[in-house]
Amino acid sequence: MSTDTQATWLLVEAMGDRCTVIYEYDSPRAFQTLERARIVHARRGLADSIKELVLKMKSGDPSPKLDIYGDLRLAAEPVMGPERDPHLYAVKVWIGPIDAQVPTESRIVGTMMWDPTDKGDPITYHDPVTDGVILGYDPPATQRISAQVFRHYQYYPKEHLLGPWVEAIKDGRKPAADTFDAKIDLTRTDNQLLRVFIAMRAVKAGTSHAIRGVIHDISDVDPPTEWSGFDKQTARSAISATVGDDRTTGWGHVNFATGIVLEWYTTPPGDLRVWEFQNARWADEREYFSYLERAKNGERVSFSTVVRFNDEIPRSVKVAISPANPGDVGNGFLIVKEEDNPALEFHPMW
Missing domain, CATH: 3.30.450.20 (PAS domain)
Structure with missing residues (x-):
């Protein structure tokens, strides 16, 4: 079987008006257009089928979906935002041969939202996967301040770029829909080391912009490193x-x-x-x-x-x-x- 027909997970980002791919074939993607996804590239109609699934979920029916496209089976699972912002953030789409079994376990994907209109330093709002599964808190909380989150980070090469990007979003120097992505190695509350890929997008929030994010545990395909240098x-x-x-x-x-x-x-x-x-x-x-x-x-x-x-x-x-x-x-x-x-x-x- 050729590579482009092997079973794969797509993580389709849906935080704004467009659908983009942020994971396929065991690799993170930086807001790649759906049409450029490897399994979609030779099947233009497949991109339309995936967009239709996403649109149904965005339109008030965020339940898992099954579909058939030619000789392929599609299984789509919604990734919802935190309780503070319960909108569709992403869709996990499994694509495989029509006679293949849909996996019983899907990708570990959480969400976060950061609202600069909060009084004082803004709060980061988490869904249960981000706070409970990825960070390891039991019970999970719905919100954290930055210091409670960043103390888990072990290696974050793009951290110095995040603050200026956030400020540019807050004061309007970056447009709505602007994006930021990064790999981060972090330690859970039980000291388990994970590698995550975070994809963030600015969205309109009244007269200001909020920041939505999807956090994907990629440790199984891109293991974290026990850093021996300055970290x-x-x-x-x-x-x-x-x-x-x-x-x-x-x-x-x-x-x-x-x-x-x-x-x-x-x-x-x-x-x-x-x-x-x-x-x-x-x-x-x-x-x-x-x-x-x-x-x-x-x-x-x-x-x-x-x-x-x-x-x-x-x-x-x-x-x-x-x-x-x-x-x-x-x-x-x-x-x-x-x-x-x-x-x-x-x-x-x-």
């Missing part, structure tokens, strides 16, 4: 050795483009420890970003301010930002300690 675990160990037994400061990894703390290498002290699980609201966000701008240009800066979390209690904090990689796609260390002075009266523009 995120090396950075965590180096910070831990630097800080030692000091529990008066918290060290975080901050992205200069977004200002979001992607991970806490050491837990913030005292009443600031909630920062590991909740986003902070800065007393004066413009002031914070002005210091980030200076750090982006290579300067180490420090300042005192007030932050609030979900309980709305103002907390005085001393902050230092030290650049690790200056520049527009740079990042650095956010070092925080409790301020000795009482918390100042909070005002959004203080």
Whole structure:
């Protein structure tokens, strides 16, 4: 049997108005047009059949579908967005000979949504597969802040490009439907190492843009690597050795483009420890970003301010930002300690 008639899984992305392929024949694809898929290429009508299946699911019938195209059998399974955004994100399509058995187990695919219109630093919303199966949380949660997600990442070569892309989406410099994709090696809560392929697309959300994402476990076809060079675990160990037994400061990894703390290498002290699980609201966000701008240009800066979390209690904090990689796609260390002075009266523009 020739390659293009062997059974294969297609992962068809459907987060926007178009259908694209993000996986076929054991390989991720970067938003490839459906017509260019190997099994579809010589069968133009097959692309139309797959699009029709996707359209039926998008039109309010997100149930598994079976179809026949010539000598091929198609089995389609929907991948729905998180509870916050319960739309069709992708379709897993098995294609094989008409006399072949449809696999009982399909690909492991989860979803996420990030809404920049959320107050403060936006929340990432997860479906149960992303949070429970891929990250390994039991029970799975429906939402996480960035620091709770990024601490699982072990190797993410394109991480420095994500923040600028997100900011360009937020301020309209990137159009709706713009995309970002990457391979990431991550560790589950049980320390199992996985490799995932994440495909994200900007979509309209009222007057702004949201970001939808499909997260596909590809460990079985592209195994993760036990990295021996400088990686995120090396950075965590180096910070831990630097800080030692000091529990008066918290060290975080901050992205200069977004200002979001992607991970806490050491837990913030005292009443600031909630920062590991909740986003902070800065007393004066413009002031914070002005210091980030200076750090982006290579300067180490420090300042005192007030932050609030979900309980709305103002907390005085001393902050230092030290650049690790200056520049527009740079990042650095956010070092925080409790301020000795009482918390100042909070005002959004203080």
